Amino acid sequence: MKVSGFTFLRNGTLLGYPYIESLKSLLSVCDEVVVAVGKSDDDTLERVRSIGDARIRVIETTWNEDMKDRGYVYAQQKMIAQFNCSGDWAFYLEGDEVIHEEDAVKIRAAMEKHLANPEVEALVFDYHHFYGCPDLVAKSPAWYRRAPRIIRNTIRSWAPDGLFWVVMHQNKRGRYPNAALVGCPIYHYGHVRSSEKMNEKIRQVSRYWNHTPKAHVYNQIDASILQPFHGKHPAIVQPWFQDYAELVFTADPQYRLSKREKRHRWQMKVEKLLGRDLTKKHYRLVAA
Template identity: 75%
Template sequence: MKVSGFTFLRNGTMLGYPYLESLRSLLQVCDEVVVAIGKSEDDTLAQVRSLNDPRIRIIETMWNEGMAQRGFVYAQQKMIAQFNCTGDWAFYLEGDEVIHEDDAPKIRAVLAQYLNQPEVEGIAFDYHHFYGAPHLVAQSPAWYRQELRIIRNTIRSFAPDGLFWVVMDKNKKGRYPKAALAHCPIYHYGHVRSSEKMQEKHRQVAKYWSHAPLPHDYSQVDANILQPFQGTHPQVVQPWLAAMAETQFMADPNYRLTKRERRHRILAKIESLLGVELTKKHFIKVI
């Protein structure tokens, strides 16, 4: 069994991504890691090269600056990397996502288990979405609780955006991949980078979503969705958290909920009463 990892990056240092930590964690599982690196204004390319791991294969790319349709440029870059994977499985991690070292052998075991079961087209993970500070996680129907991150590399799939895949087993209609659960989490750190880095990210990416940059303020959040994190952070990301994570977070006690947040509160109550889970899933659970 061969497992490929892949991702895409651009201005990772400038935007405060723990991308080196993400790649190091991915290397705990993968036999090769393909990294599509867009032309950057910082040292992202040099930093990835400095990992000096023969399993890493870098593809230098140019982003389509005119592509402002719902972040489709991310899908393009994701697919450039995936289409260069040569493994039986393709494991996608975004630049702010990390695998725990305790879970790496579990993931390999799951992939081996389902290698010869073609009805399993992908593997989905639980998620820890850290928000504002490394000791807080966001738990709400607004934050996906599970997501597909591994796809079988021998099926006809594509990404309509950076988040999920569509399988085209018929020419005229696509569907979500059929998936099994990994029964371990992805650690998502995008919302604990410093406020300064997050503001810069908003400034740079807004044009790919056809809107003006929005001001960023971690304090403007429904504090009810934030819960203490009960686990341990992956070892590989702990130095980054100490050096780069936001240190001044405090939820605004006078924050007024948006209409969307009020709706999510209602959904959370329904989940609690009925014992159901109402977040959107981009996969079909088969096992």
């Protein structure tokens, strides 16, 4: 079995991504890692190459600055990397996501387990979405609880955005992939980067969504969705916390809920009553 990892990056240092930590964690699972690096205003390309691992293959790209439709430029860059993967499986990890070193064997074993079963087209991870500081995780319908991150590399799939895949079956309308659970989480750190880096990220990427950038303030959130994290962070990301992350968080007690947050509170009550996860899923479970 050969496993390809892939991702895309641009201005990773400028925007405060733990992308070097992300890539090194991906190397713990993959036989090759394809990285589409967009023309940047910082040292992203040089830092990726400086990892010095022969399994990393860099593809230099130029982003379409006129593509402003719902972040589709991310899908384009994601697919440039995926189309250059040569493994049986293709493992997509974003630049602010990290694999725990204790889960590497389990992830590889899940791919081995389902390799000979063509019904399983993708593998799905649970998620830890850290918010405000590394000690808190966000849990509400606003934060996807599971997502497919590994796709079988022998099927016709494409990405309408950075988050999920569509499988084209018999030239008919696309569908979400049939999937199995990996049984471990991905650690998502995009919302613990420094406030300065977060606002620079919003300023730069808003144009790809045709949005007017708005300043982001971490404490402006429904604090009831934040829960203490009692687990152990991946070892590789812990030095990054000291240099690039917000370490202390206090919610604004005067914060007024948005209509969307009020709706999510109601939805969580219904979920608790029914014992069901009512959030949107970009996959269909077909195996354990």
